[in-house]
Amino acid sequence: xxxxxxxxxxxxxxxxxxxxxxxxxxxxxxxxxxxxxxxxxxxxxxxxxxxxxxxxxxxxxxxxxxxxxxxxxxxxxxxxxxxxxxxxxxxxxxxxxxxxxxxxxxxxxxxxxxxxxxxxxxxxxxxxxxxxxxxxxxxxxxxxxxxxxxxxxxxxxxxxxxxxxxxxxxxxxxxxxxxxxxxxxxxxxxxxxxxxxxxxxxxxxxxxxxxxxxxxxxxxxxxxxxxxxxxxxxxxxxxxxxxxxxxxxxxxxxxxxxxxxxxxxxxxxxxxxxxxxxxxxxxxxxxxxxxxxxxxxxxxxxxxxxxxxxxxxxxxxxxxxxxxxxxxxxxxxxxxxxxxxxxxxx
Amino acid sequence: xxxxxxxxxxxxxxxxxxxxxxxxxxxxxxxxxxxxxxxxxxxxxxxxxxxxxxxxxxxxxxxxxxxxxxxxxxxxxxxxxxxxxxxxxxxxxxxxxxxxxxxxxxxxxxxxxxxxxxxxxxxxxxxxxxxxxxxxxxxxxxxxxxxxxxxxxxxxxxxxxxxxxxxxxxxxxxxxxxxxxxxxxxxxxxxxxxxxxxxxxxxxxxxxxxxxxxxxxxxxxxxxxxxxxxxxxxxxxxxxxxxxxxxxxxxxxxxxxxxxxxxxxxxxxxxxxxxxxxxxxxxxxxxxxxxxxxxxxxxxxxxxxxxxxxxxxxxxxxxxxxxxxxxxxxxxxxxxxxxxxxxxxxxxxxxxxxxxxxxxxxxxxxxxxxxxxxxxxxxxxxxxxxxxxxxxxxxxxxxxxxxxxxxxxxxxxxxxxxxxxxxxxxxxxxxxxxxxxxxxxxxxxxxxxxxxxxxxxxxxxxxxxxxxxxxxxxxxxxxxxxxxxxxxxxxxxxxxxxxxxxxxxxxxxxxxxxxxxxxxxxxxxxxxxxxxxxxxxxxxxxxxxxxxxxxxxxxxxxxxxxxxxxxxxxxxxxxxxxxxxxxxxxxxx
Numbered sequence: 001x002x003x004x005x006x007x008x009x010x011x012x013x014x015x016x017x018x019x020x021x022x023x024x025x026x027x028x029x030x031x032x033x034x035x036x037x038x039x040x041x042x043x044x045x046x047x048x049x050x051x052x053x054x055x056x057x058x059x060x061x062x063x064x065x066x067x068x069x070x071x072x073x074x075x076x077x078x079x080x081x082x083x084x085x086x087x088x089x090x091x092x093x094x095x096x097x098x099x100x101x102x103x104x105x106x107x108x109x110x111x112x113x114x115x116x117x118x119x120x121x122x123x124x125x126x127x128x129x130x131x132x133x134x135x136x137x138x139x140x141x142x143x144x145x146x147x148x149x150x151x152x153x154x155x156x157x158x159x160x161x162x163x164x165x166x167x168x169x170x171x172x173x174x175x176x177x178x179x180x181x182x183x184x185x186x187x188x189x190x191x192x193x194x195x196x197x198x199x200x201x202x203x204x205x206x207x208x209x210x211x212x213x214x215x216x217x218x219x220x221x222x223x224x225x226x227x228x229x230x231x232x233x234x235x236x237x238x239x240x241x242x243x244x245x246x247x248x249x250x251x252x253x254x255x256x257x258x259x260x261x262x263x264x265x266x267x268x269x270x271x272x273x274x275x276x277x278x279x280x281x282x283x284x285x286x287x288x289x290x291x292x293x294x295x296x297x298x299x300x301x302x303x304x305x306x307x308x309x310x311x312x313x314x315x316x317x318x319x320x321x322x323x324x325x326x327x328x329x330x331x332x333x334x335x336x337x338x339x340x341x342x343x344x345x346x
Numbered sequence: 347x348x349x350x351x352x353x354x355x356x357x358x359x360x361x362x363x364x365x366x367x368x369x370x371x372x373x374x375x376x377x378x379x380x381x382x383x384x385x386x387x388x389x390x391x392x393x394x395x396x397x398x399x400x401x402x403x404x405x406x407x408x409x410x411x412x413x414x415x416x417x418x419x420x421x422x423x424x425x426x427x428x429x430x431x432x433x434x435x436x437x438x439x440x441x442x443x444x445x446x447x448x449x450x451x452x453x454x455x456x457x458x459x460x461x462x463x464x465x466x467x468x469x470x471x472x473x474x475x476x477x478x479x480x481x482x483x484x485x486x487x488x489x490x491x492x493x494x495x496x497x498x499x500x501x502x503x504x505x506x507x508x509x510x511x512x513x514x515x516x517x518x519x520x521x522x523x524x525x526x527x528x529x530x531x532x533x534x535x536x537x538x539x540x541x542x543x544x545x546x547x548x549x550x551x552x553x554x555x556x557x558x559x560x561x562x563x564x565x566x567x568x569x570x571x572x573x574x575x576x577x578x579x580x581x582x583x584x585x586x587x588x589x590x591x592x593x594x595x596x597x598x599x600x601x602x603x604x605x606x607x608x609x610x611x612x613x614x615x616x617x618x619x620x621x622x623x624x625x626x627x628x629x630x631x632x633x634x635x636x637x638x639x640x641x642x643x644x645x646x647x648x649x650x651x652x653x654x655x656x657x658x659x660x661x662x663x664x665x666x667x668x669x670x671x672x673x674x675x676x677x678x679x680x681x682x683x684x685x686x687x688x689x690x691x692x693x694x695x696x697x698x699x700x701x702x703x704x705x706x707x708x709x710x711x712x713x714x715x716x717x718x719x720x721x722x723x724x725x726x727x728x729x730x731x732x733x734x735x736x737x738x739x740x741x742x743x744x745x746x747x748x749x750x751x752x753x754x755x756x757x758x759x760x761x762x763x764x765x766x767x768x769x770x771x772x773x774x775x776x777x778x779x780x781x782x783x784x785x786x787x788x789x790x791x792x793x794x795x796x797x798x799x800x801x802x803x804x805x806x807x808x809x810x811x812x813x814x815x816x817x818x819x820x821x822x823x824x825x826x827x828x829x830x831x832x833x834x835x836x837x838x839x840x841x842x843x844x845x846x847x848x849x850x851x852x853x854x855x856x857x858x859x860x861x862x863x864x865x866x867x868x869x870x871x872x873x874x875x876x877x878x879x880x881x882x883x884x885x886x887x888x889x890x891x892x893x894x895x896x897x898x899x900x901x902x903x904x905x906x907x908x909x910x911x912x913x914x915x916x917x918x919x920x921x922x923x924x925x926x927x928x929x930x931x932x933x934x935x
Contacts, residue, residue, distance in 0.1 A: 039462075145646060146645070149645075152401050152458070155401065155458055156401065156590065156594065156641065156645060157641070157645055159403070159587050159590070160642040160645070161638060163638030164637075164638025164639050164642070166638075167636075170632065171626060171632060175630060284459075319470070321466065321467065321470040322470045322474070323467075325467040325470070326467040328459070329445070329449070329464060332448065332452060332459075332460050
């Protein structure tokens with residue numbers, strides 16, 4: 001291996017690592033606020049990339065129908081819940097219609113615009129909007145009524161959600177894979193190492209977004225409310241922070257991060273309906289190694305995971321997945337040596 | 347074990363024999379065969395998830411180890427099935443032991459995450475190794491042949507696989523209904539209570555993890571010969587999840603839930619795979635949508651799975667009282683009245699900069715009830731946790747019966763006869779009062795997993811039950827022994843905890859706020875029990891807020907405030923002490 005190849009592998013690893021970092025941060029965030037270990041994070045990645053691919057083909061993306069179905073079920077759930085709780089019909093109707101508004105507007109806009117020739121940025125925005133709108137709906141459907149369940153039950157629910165979403169992705173996007181065109185075709189050169197424009201875009205976007213998250217959690221009221229929920233749910237509730245709202249907001253962010261990652265990674269690899277899972281899991285590996293607790297930790301580990309993956313694909317390409325996922329075991333073992341008896345009673 | 351339950355096992359065996367004689371169509375024989383294979387893996391998962399609270403998504407990987415060992419050894423070395431079974435089980439057992447040692451110390455959700463990771467890496471490993479035929483796998487195995495008989499793929503296979511399933515179920519039933527079984531059940535709600543009863547929680551976690559893996563491995567061995575081929579797709583994460591799904595659907599709390607879940611999911615899988623693609627007009631594995639949604643719905647509305655319905659119909663069974671002739675468990679030699687039992691010397695605990703317990707010293711003598719009181723936040727419970735070894739000491743020494751016990755594990759201190767109760771009752775709610783109390787006798791008995799499975803523990807089990815019943819009568823719960831622990835009112839749950847502690851034949855009893863939340867009559871009953879225990883020579887250290895109770899039963903009272911020692915003396919002396927009044931009521935300025 002010479003320096004050029006090493007450089008190329010490093011660039012490759014770091015760009016993928018940046019995506020894993022985004023997804024890892026989302027995993028840490030969702031776990032911290034809701035105690036949900038969000039396995040289906042990767043599904044949003046596939047949804048994002050495939051939605052954009054459909055728009056590029058002038059088709060109405062399957063995400064539109066999925067979003068509408070989810071919104072309708074949530075509306076039904078809300079309406080029935082309100083009637084059962086004894087609310088007057090008018091009020092029940094309002095509560096049922098409310099969750100429909102944003103999904104129907106986004107879906108309507110998408111259906112109307114899809115057949116037209118659109119500039120790239122508008123397709124990107126529509127894709128982001130469609131997938132992001134699913135986040136809070138998913139939280140309401142699968143998790144909200146189980147908020148006080150143990151992390152273990154929530155984890156099994158997550159696996160169920162992953163199963164369902166993968167099947168639905170196959171139904172709505174079909175079995176074909178897509179590779180989106182690069183947002184920026186430029187080829188750059190640093191020393192002897194070639195870097196393509198897409199890598200730069202991925203890296204810069206991921207970094208900007210991570211800084212934005214940092215700002216959001218450190219300096220905005222919403223961000224602080226989420227952090228409060230993460231530290232102590234009951235305390236936050238007493239301060240007037242709704243855990244429902246916190247959960248929905250977190251899932252909105254998680255869906256957005258997933259979709260964004262999907263748009264970024266779409267031009268570098270072929271995405272199928274079920275590709276998101278593996279991509280998401282690598283961010284997940286980073287989050288777990290960082291202890292599901294530290295944002296900077298997840299960021300650093302994610303870049304490391306990207307690098308390990310890149311270099312192991314050079315030396316032992318068949319075993320790169322084996323190596324990446326096996327990384328988790330020694331990390332957990334190290335962590336387990338610091339477990340003491342007082343880590344109980346939570 | 348009750349007669350009815352034992353009878354149930356025989357009914358199931360009779361049904362298996364009957365099924366093997368019926369002229370079932372080949373399609374249904376195949377469904378039954380797969381159900382048997384899956385249920386075998388699910389049994390282990392019930393033990394892990396439902397009983398002990400450890401979730402694994404990686405069981406499919408263990409099935410894979412068993413299957414690949416069988417396939418590779420019989421194709422390349424021509425080894426017979428019996429040999430490949432032994433080898434496969436050994437390999438799986440060792441891998442599970444290693445993985446278990448690495449991951450089982452972690453709390454809660456880290457284990458399932460680790461299982462996801464190894465499930466994936468093992469899948470890619472199987473799929474990329476040249477020797478294992480990469481993603482195509484290994485093909486061309488012979489059918490299962492045992493002792494010269496070809497078992498084939500039909501009815502014969504049904505008999506073999508379901509017999510194994512039945513034997514495994516019987517073995518696990520015996521196991522769960524024994525000393526190690528109660529310890530395993532105690533793992534579910536954290537390890538504090540179990541450790542305080544002298545249970546080596548980590549050891550049991552590794553043990554059941556290995557048992558579950560071995561069951562999966564046997565299923566894999568059967569699967570290899572049944573399908574006469576192996577390939578990685580049956581051992582990936584998707585299947586790991588599906589096994590867990592079966593268990594959740596069937597009911598993770600019962601071994602029969604594994605049978606039911608495996609059957610229901612197998613049949614559903616088959617039907618959905620046939621119908622959904624027709625319905626939707628395209629091919630693909632859409633059954634995952636139904637399964638995913640079902641999983642979420644079941645966890646929401648029927649978290650105990652489908653078996654809980656059957657269980658309601660069957661009604662509850664009571665343990666038969668068969669221990670009248672039981673030997674008495676060995677008792678420790680007790681210290682003479684007035685000897686120092688517990689000697690606490692300058693113990694200290696600091697959390698970072700905060701000193702929660704600051705150089706506290708006191709003694710408890712045999713036959714004495716000592717009260718430890720102080721306003722909220724005085725460090726009483728922390729002192730308790732330091733003495734019992736639940737928290738490590740920052741400094742100081744604790745002598746129990748003249749021996750140093752500082753620095754020992756909670757369970758080793760418990761084994762020496764220092765037993766405790768908890769501020770918030772810790773019990774196994776779904777078990778009977780009698781079984782809950784029997785956990786207390788853990789450190790006084792020896793029966794382990796193998797003797798339980800082979801039923802060589804009957805004598806000891808009888809002795810344990812006799813002891814548990816005796817202690818329950820001692821605290822006045824003799825009429826409640828068959829009740830489900832969760833159904834007891836609070837006061838009686840606390841008495842049950844005392845009986846559980848007494849079951850260990852302790853020298854010293856540590857009671858953490860036993861009167862918290864009790865009604866007047868319940869409190870009277872508790873006081874009666876405490877005085878009676880004292881009259882029988884028991885030494886008791888009591889943390890309590892209820893002053894009536896403390897002043898009434900204690901001979902000596904130690905007062906703490908803000909982690910420091912304030913004073914000690916008789917109830918009258920303490921009540922008269924201005925420092926104590928100031929601590930509780932504030933000082934006049």
